[in-house]
Amino acid sequence: MTARETVLGRVRDALALAPQQPQPVERRYRRGRTLPDDERLALFTDRVLDYRAALRTCTAAGTAATLADVLSGLGARRVGVPAGLDPGWLAAWEGTVVTDPVTRLDDLDAVVSSSAVSCAETGTIFLDGSADQGRRALTLVPDVHVCVVDLSTVETGVPEALARLVPGRPTTLISGPSATSDIELERVEGVHGPRTLVVVVRTDA
Template sequence: MSARETILSRIRDAQTLAPPVAQQVPRGYRTGRTLPDAERVELLVDRLVDYKAHVHRCDAATPAETITRVLGEVGARRVGVPGGLDEAWLTGFVGDVVVDSADVPAPELAELDAVVTASTVTCAETGTIFLDGSPDQGRRALTLVPDVHVVVVAVDSVEVGVPESLARLVPERPITLISGPSATSDIELERVEGVHGPRNLHVVLHDRPRL
């Protein structure tokens, strides 16, 4: 019997011997909170800047121009994108665009200067951006290996709090939560960036075009 099978067997035995649950854990979370767009955006930007992320506001007509400008500012020449990303967002970029797939080995992603993805939902209260592996967001490795992540956030995808944000997610999808650039502290409490993901996070915050 392998170590894995032994551990799972012990867990099953413990569950069999455990007494039945007397009551359910209350889940009465506060939900349904709303704020006007301007207030939600202001709250989100405050959180993102506090996390040392770079925020770029633009209107519905200029996300491509903003993304191109950001990529130029960071000196990106080779950019990775998920297969379902809106191609119009990179119309002004003159470098190499690498469309990611499961066939691309993760170590090769380190050769990218930056990655551009969309997002699913964003929590203004915590400044957390949620990715769910959709075609325009790609696999998790794509957003963790390159040093620069440019993530596009639509204003109408910004919710006030965590319960409201979670309500817009599909639980079965692989969720990645981003709260600013990757950072941690060493044993002497010195901040170290880029340990678990990109050291530089650029958020392009835009309004969606009206249909």
């Protein structure tokens, strides 16, 4: 008997012992949790900063000025944006804006995008590939990602956040800058995505 036959035989034996009609798994998730805007913002801020990301708050009217200040502080000169991003957001910034670049993403100093929904309890931001968020590569290849989050899209818990997503869309979950500690437990940032994440929360959008 070969190793393959041995493995398949064990699989068949295990299947024979398994119930023919498995019992449904109870999914009693906590739902309907909500917090006032100030508490939700405080919780989201705490989690985002804990992930070693930077966070700024502004009003909708102050979006352009805030983004200009953030990009200038980062020393960015060439910034990529999704095709559907509001052009007014970068109206106050003096630099080169490249709309939805297909190639040479690594030549960009930063990328600016919007977001679909976020979770305050985990500090996670969800991107779903909408026109103002762009292709997944656009927000993963450049070394700096500036992500604009409307406080109205920040849910308290994970079930509430997932309920706002559109099934079938390419969803990217962001919890701080890309980092890993796989090698000798030493933290290395920028391995699988941006090394720097700046979250701009619009509190009245």
